[in-house]
Every structure is written in C-alpha cells, then in structure tokens.
Amino acid sequence: MTEQTQGKFKGKHAVITGGGRGIGAAIADALAAEGAKLTLLGRNEEVLKAKAETLPAALPLSCDVTDQAAVEAVIAQAREAHGPVDILVNNAGAAHPAPFMKTSSEQLQSMLDVNLMGPWYCIQAVLPEMQERDSGRIVNIASTAALIGYKYVTAYAAAKHAVQGMTRSLALELAGRNITINSVCPGFTETDIAFDAIENIMSKTGRSREEAIAELAKHNPQKRFIQPEEVASAVLWLCEDINRSMTGQAISVAGGEVM
Numbered sequence: 001m002t003e004q005t006q007g008k009f010k011g012k013h014a015v016i017t018g019g020g021r022g023i024g025a026a027i028a029d030a031l032a033a034e035g036a037k038l039t040l041l042g043r044n045e046e047v048l049k050a051k052a053e054t055l056p057a058a059l060p061l062s063c064d065v066t067d068q069a070a071v072e073a074v075i076a077q078a079r080e081a082h083g084p085v086d087i088l089v090n091n092a093g094a095a096h097p098a099p100f101m102k103t104s105s106e107q108l109q110s111m112l113d114v115n116l117m118g119p120w121y122c123i124q125a126v127l128p129e130m131q132e133r134d135s136g137r138i139v140n141i142a143s144t145a146a147l148i149g150y151k152y153v154t155a156y157a158a159a160k161h162a163v164q165g166m167t168r169s170l171a172l173e174l175a176g177r178n179i180t181i182n183s184v185c186p187g188f189t190e191t192d193i194a195f196d197a198i199e200n201i202m203s204k205t206g207r208s209r210e211e212a213i214a215e216l217a218k219h220n221p222q223k224r225f226i227q228p229e230e231v232a233s234a235v236l237w238l239c240e241d242i243n244r245s246m247t248g249q250a251i252s253v254a255g256g257e258v259m
C-alpha cells in the first residue's frame with residue numbers, strides 16, 4: 001500500500017462501511033484523492049479487494065455490520081494497520097420496498113439491523129479513541145427517507161429516521177469535544193439500490209424501463225438521478241477540520257427535493 005503524500009486528509013484514517021461499490025466506493029475515491037488512508041468494510045470480500053486495488057492505501061476487511069463482535073474485531077484490525085480512526089462514514093445500507101401490511105417483523109428487523117444498528121455498532125467501536133483524542137468526524141449516509149415519507153418503504157424510512165434521531169442526540173452528547181456527527185441524505189442516486197427500485201416498478205406495474213426511471217426521477221425537482229460523486233462531495237466537506245460547527249445536521253443531496 002502506497003500512501004498519498006498530499007491532500008486535505010493526508011495521513012487521516014477513514015473507515016467506510018459498504019466501501020466496495022455504489023456511494024461508498026465514490027466516497028473512498030474522494031477521500032483517497034485527498035490523502036486519507038482507508039479501511040473499506042462490507043460483506044463481499046472480492047468486491048472490497050477489487051476496489052482497494054484501485055486506491056493508494058486501502059485495507060479491505062470483510063464484515064457484516066449487523067454483527068457487533070465482527071465490527072469490533074475489524075475495527076481493531078484497521079487500527080493496527082492504519083492507526084486510530086479519524087473519520088467514520090456509515091454508508092452500508094439496504095432497502096427492501098414493500099407495502100406496510102406485507103412487511104413482516106423480520107423484514108422490519110433486518111432494515112433496523114443494517115441501517116440503524118450497523119452505524120450504532122461502528123460508532124461504538126470507534127468513539128472511545130475519538131474521545132481520548134478529542135477529535136473525530138462521523139458521517140452517516142441516511143436518505144431523504146430520513147426526513148420525509150415515501151410510499152412502500154415504511155421499514156426503511158423508519159430505520160433512516162432513527163439514524164437521524166441518533167445523529168442529533170449524539171451530536172449533543174459530543175458537543176464538548178471536537179467530534180462531529182452528521183447525516184448526508186441523498187435522493188435517488190444511480191447505484192444498485194436505485195436499479196433494484198427500477199426493476200421493482202417494472203415488475204409490479206408493467207411499465208417500461210424509461211417509464212420506471214422517470215417515475216423515480218420525478219421525486220427530484222431537477223428530474224435526474226444523483227451521481228455517487230455528488231454525495232461524496234458533501235461527505236468530504238463535513239469531514240474537514242474547519243467544519244467543526246457542523247454537527248447534528250442532515251444535509252440533503254437531492255436537487256431540492258427536501259428543503
């Protein structure tokens with residue numbers, strides 16, 4: 001692993017969950033370009049390794065973020081390799097659309113496990129060292145579904161709203177230290193999650209691919225899909241040292257869908 005010698009985050013250790021693809025991969029590219037040493041977490045080892053090979057100093061560690069013991073073990077490994085964690089980006093997440101009455105308690109629990117408990121466990125694993133050093137940046141990739149409702153994703157929206165409740169409350173608990181926690185809330189972004197939503201609309205309604213894309217894109221006043229790099233840009237801004245007054249916030253990257 002060859003470390004980048006320049007950049008805003010030179011020498012900082014950033015952990016990105018779900019860093020192998022989609023929005024997480026774009027965040028990894030952006031942080032690496034600014035000199036950060038990275039740890040990429042996710043379940044699929046091959047995908048993580050392939051992504052890490054494209055970056056100057058990235059450690060791929062496979063881990064299911066819903067397993068607290070596994071999270072603690074990989075964070076210990078990451079610390080061993082790259083030193084204490086300066087930046088945690090809780091990006092791993094999943095959405096399973098279903099009407100409310102067809103959402104089982106197991107499906108609700110799985111949405112809470114990956115979207116809320118995963119970030120919770122990761123924060124608990126890195127926070128003691130951030131507190132010891134009075135320094136840290138935590139960014140949760142929530143969703144516009146953390147701020148407003150959408151039909152047929154009640155369990156996902158409940159979990160993402162809970163992430164924002166955690167973000168606001170923890171921001172207050174950490175306010176006496178230089179540790180900030182914020183959410184970035186993307187609208188529909190061009191990744192596998194959006195592709196799954198397109199397939200879902202096509203199979204449920206018989207609409208064409210173009211019609212399904214238009215159906216999703218209409219949520220965004222700019223009538224377009226957001227690109228992962230746009231989400232990454234907001235994450236990096238929140239991680240800058242200068243932005244220590246930004247805490248407990250939810251920043252929508254959604255073309256004006258939420259304001």
Ligand code: NDP
Nearest residue numbers: 018022023042043044064065092093143188189191192193
């Ligand atoms: P992708 O499906 O492309 O990526 C999801 C990532 O999360 C993958 O890297 C996946 O890796 C990882 N992941 C999922 N479950 C787990 C788990 N249990 N443990 C560890 N890693 C896991 O989706 P996006 O990039 O779009 O999603 C990233 C985040 O952005 C999510 O939190 C999502 O809710 C949020 N978001 C996305 C929007 C969109 O339209 N795309 C809109 C609003 C929010 P692996 O499968 O290898 O475990």
